[in-house]
């Protein structure tokens with residue numbers, strides 16, 4: 174029993190050569206005619222296949238499947254019948270020999286081994302490696318999924334593929350037509366045959382160019398459509414994710430998925446399929462024409478391919494690794510740049526410019542290092558490829574000259590063959606490159622699908638949309654920790670109630686958990702224990718749109734988007750008249766400054782509304798909240814940047830709103846004093862609660878901490 178791959182291969186080959194040797198010497202000695210016809214040759218080939226198959230199964234150690242061996246046995250046994258059948262189809266009446274001579278046997282053996290080697294290297298077998306098998310299976314599934322997404326473009330793709338095949342067929346025939354023209358010129362010149370040959374040449378050249386143009390256009394069109402669909406789906410899926418997801422994932426990383434990976438994924442179907450079909454059609458067509466010109470030269474070409482495939486395979490492995498490294502490095506660079514540009518104010522105020530430039534330079538340096546290494550490997554690969562190609566070309570020309578002397582070939586046909594041979598090699602290279610590119614783009618597709626399939630780690634919103642809402646909020650025994658720090662609870666068994674129509678103020682030292690309460694009420698996160706109820710129903714029972722129309726948050730640094738003032742106020746509402754927008758702006762004391770802007774409510778805010786003062790941005794955010802006519806308003810330091818009189822006016826509007834529940838987090842004693850109820854939090858638990866007067870009378874934590882809480886001189890606020 175043999176166990177190594179080389180041992181098994183040698184054993185089976187040895188058996189085959191022994192069989193051939195015995196039969197060949199037998200026929201030579203006895204003189205039995207070996208011209209048997211195609212049927213005889215095929216029968217012999219099939220019998221040989223069965224015998225070698227049995228040998229390969231019987232002599233090797235059991236328990237190890239070797240699919241490559243079975244593929245080689247089949248190729249090796251049937252190569253001769255296939256070759257003779259093709260030769261017979263091209264040149265009728267050629268005698269079919271049962272047992273080829275030693276030179277032909279050597280050539281056939283090398284060709285079958287070379288072809289199998291090429292196959293195994295291009296499409297490697299998962300040698301009983303379960304993980305690799307699983308990966309391959311997943312890659313196939315991913316590719317099929319990308320293909321499924323292209324279904325909507327099927328008519329465009331069908332037209333594109335039709336023109337592709339026509340273009341390739343025309344292109345393949347051009348060297349043959351060139352050879353014909355040269356033969357006419359070098360033999361007895363006849364004007365009519367020359368004109369005919371030139372006409373055929375021109376027709377195929379122009380026809381294939383036209384078809385190639387149509388094909389290119391259709392593929393680009395399909396690519397753009399698919400890309401748009403995928404980007405749209407991915408962005409939609411990202412927008413549904415819970416807030417914790419955006420804290421865990423860098424924005425630069427997500428932008429890279431949206432920009433570059435979606436594009437690569439679309440390319441995997443459109444351009445790679447294009448290249449694949451093109452290479453396959455071209456290879457088959459050229460092989461048929463090359464065999465028609467000279468089967469000996471074709472076999473010689475077959476020897477070159479596995480060597481080049483071997484080189485290409487080694488190169489692809491390195492290249493893939495370096496490409497991945499470059500991609501990761503690019504993502505890091507983008508993230509670094511985005512962070513620096515987003516936080517440019519912080520960078521400036523901390524004079525961190527030099528640090529940012531240094532950080533950026535480091536990532537650029539790393540990128541250059543990887544690209545240098547990639548360039549080195551590419552140069553060595555190119556050199557080796559060229560050497561092999563030159564060596565085989567010299568052999569081919571020497572042998573071609575011999576065939577011309579034997580009158581088996583013309584000069585024009587040799588030229589056609591040389592052109593085909595070069596194209597064939599390029600084709601093979603393309604084929605291997607396409608397989609590599611497909612795997613890369615499948616990698617990109619995997620990243621895109623990871624986010625596309627991600628289910629938000631949050632209870633799905635319900636459909637509850639009651640016509641009227643009282644506005645009562647209950648935190649019932651809530652325990653909560655942030656996803657990034659699951660072992661550090663920031664709220665611990667917290668219970669509190671926001672009475673409908675009343676203003677409640679949350680106070681407490683920094684880090685007490687005030688903003689965390691707001692996050693839970695906005696459903697940015699889910700509590701691990703307990704629940705938050707709105708009118709006695711858990712928040713997730715309400716529909717997403719309804720909840721965020723009824724419970725609105727105005728934060729200290731509100732986010733404004735680069736669109737008009739009107740759109741910013743009506744943001745998220747499907748229909749909202751200008752009158753309603755203005756009414757809300759008036760209530761928020763924003764109307765005056767908006768009217769002074771050049772285009773009033775149609776003025777564009779630009780990125781982050783940088784031209785507005787912080788207080789003006791807050792007033793716009795308050796208008797955005799008021800236009801929704803919510804039942805619960807959350808003000809998280811929402812009036813901090815306003816001057817005292819505006820602050821007063823806005824707070825009067827907010828606290829005077831009929832029936833609205835208001836939750837305030839503020840560091841202004843005046844604001845807190847006005848609240849109907851004050852809740853004092855410390856370390857995520859309610860320590861004291863009551864009105865300002867009650868808490869002052871209690872002389873507890875609220876009383877003792879008020880200087881720290883409200884930045885007051887000692888004795889003030891009594």
Ligand SMILES: Nc1ncnc2c1ncn2[C@@H]1O[C@H](COP(=O)(O)OP(=O)(O)OP(=O)(O)O)[C@@H](O)[C@H]1O
Nearest residue numbers: 420655657658663682683684685686687688689690
């Ligand atoms: N996104 C987050 N991920 C992890 N931990 C967080 C996050 N946000 C806040 N924390 C932590 O949770 C705790 C409570 O923070 P929270 O912002 O709720 O306090 P706060 O009372 O609002 O403080 P401040 O008055 O300073 O805003 C703090 O220890 C804080 O570090």
